[in-house]
Amino acid sequence: MSAPAPATTRHVEVAATASWTHRLRRLGVWLAAGALLLALPHVVRNPVAVPVMNQMGIAVVFALSYNMLLGQGGMLSFGHAVYFGLGGFIAAHVLNLAGPGGLYLPVPVLPLVGGLGGLLFAALFGSFSTRRAGTVFAMISLGVGELIAASSLIFDGFFGGEEGVTTNRTRAPLLLGLEFTTDRQVYYLIAGWALVAAALMYSFSRTPVGRMANAVRDNAERAEFVGYSARWVRFVSFCAAGFFAGVAGGLFAINYEILTAENLGLNASGAVLLMTYIGGIGYFVGPILGAVVFTFLQSMLSDYTGIWLLYLGIMFLATVLFVPAGLAGLIAMHLPAWRAGRLRTLAAPYALTALVALVTAAGVIGLLELVHFVVSTSPSRTTMRLFWMTVPARTLAPWLGFAAAAAAGALGVRWAAPRAAAAFAAASRPPGAP
């Protein structure tokens, strides 16, 4: 895996010597993000939305920390949830110590404790795992992940066995009279921490060591010749990633007031890889997009269907196959066309492709849901609700209908997609080029 990273991850940002206007614009972006976070709970009226947004905030911090490894450092980890989970467990234990007569530790400071916990274990495991990148790193991360997951079943004192460790955020002493009893109050805490953590992680990517992480990712040998220890650079990135994963874990402990072995297992590590990759590992905003979309789909789809994980898996594979640069890459791809003012010429071919793709998706979803229904319900039930229709699932007609939709849609995509691609190529040509 010492081969150069794919072109999409080699995206190098403009040098740090940005002009004043650039800096002001950047500051404006962060201020706008802060204002958006403040306004969100007032704009979104749905009461279910706040817990989902809390989950998103935690996922954003976690995914951003993961991308410090994968996107910026070129280290593919299969055990990043270890630092999230251990940070969370430590935060939960410390929160249990806090309270009247105990430790003076207000809730808003707690994510820092989780972060320090993550940092501690990242420094411990990173000391030997960052010696090499590539497959060796990936395998050690997998081994460490499995080791911690297995030990969580053995050391009940720390991990709380099957029921996990529960805690209570309302017992902690107050800071400036801030209470955290409702989801909305916790939302502001998570949003604040997510903004600060994202700003810090962005700043880290602009520091010399953050830049060197990119250099080591692209060509460790050359970085060594410039005089940097590739191992040390990887180690620093790894510790920083562990710290922010721990912060996310601390936020998790505050939000859910419970941590179980599941939070540091292989599935949690896989989920963060999924969301980061779907968002796009080559861009700083990629993991943010990925975490938001992933969490949204997770909470929405699980309400509608029992096989939502299958859909997520299909989406993930489609991303790897067709949009390896992720959602952020998809957006960035269209910047030249936007600057040239030709985005409008794309509307018609894109709409057409989207339409036939939707027909395909409807056909495939229909077939999958039919299979799910037939397999998982008793034979006495013959009809199911699907796409706002009542479908007789045990007759041939709906199967044929959905298969026809899928096939027709697929043919349509084969016809429309090259046209959309041609329109895209025409629109992204620099002005003046033939």
Place this chain on the structure above:
Amino acid sequence: MLELALFSLLNGLVFGMLLFMLSSGLTLIFGMMGVLNFAHASFYMLGAYFAYTLGASVDFWPALLLAPLLVGGLGALVERFGLRRVHRFGHVAELIFTFGVAILVEEVVQLVWGRPAKSYEAPAVLDFALFRLADNAFPAYKGFMLLVAVGIFLFLFGVFTRTRAGLIIQASLTHPGMVAMLGHNVPRVFMVVFGVGSALAGLAGVIAGPVLGTFPGMAQVLGSIVFVVVVIGGLGSLTGAFIASLAIGVIQTSAVALDLSLGTTAASLGLPVDGGGALQDLWRVTIAQVAPMLPYLLLVLVLIVRPTGLFGTRET
């Protein structure tokens, strides 16, 4: 005591040979494409489920042949239309692609066969005790497993060292460019190796399903262990995979039988044991409980000391 040790050694051998059937394909695929195939254990799971379904309609014996063929064909398709496409995006994308395939297969298995374990049974013909050792019966089916695994091992060994196809495969491992120059279709060689590796994993699933259980998590349970085997043995090395398979198989099965803990060991040596405090679990834990951790501990240790694995020649 000796008989018990022999018995658990025999069990370890069966498990180890099973691991070899999986790891041989995985290590060859890695040697050729430079990518660790996360979906390899998924093909093992598909083998078990296909055999379960085929066994219900035809019989165990035709299924023993048909299921691996189906799985192999599926593997070849995944290589041809998935992996080859992702290849140009780099190794990380390939690895992540196989990771996605593994997730998808697990979900599809849950969709089609449901979450609960299937009662996939060994054929009645082999349902007797082959011999008894220290009051423990050794089932004939395990003997059959061992027989199949040894047969596969000899077959692989023969193909690799005695045939022209084996020669081309070996050459493609190290000098794909040169092999292509000589007029061989290297991408097709890759596809065939991927397919055969998947078929071997499928065969392992067919014969392991009745013993280790046929359930949607079976790929994850064995998948990580197979990784450990391949990495410890040295990526791309068949000899390494063979030795590491047997070692891990024996270590895991014998560790499960040991009921010693740090506390009891220290007590029997006459050392004072402090049973309280936050570390009390550390004294209580028995070797049997730690058994699932041992392969991973070994993996991390081997990678720290020797990143190429025991018999490997390269790191990535």
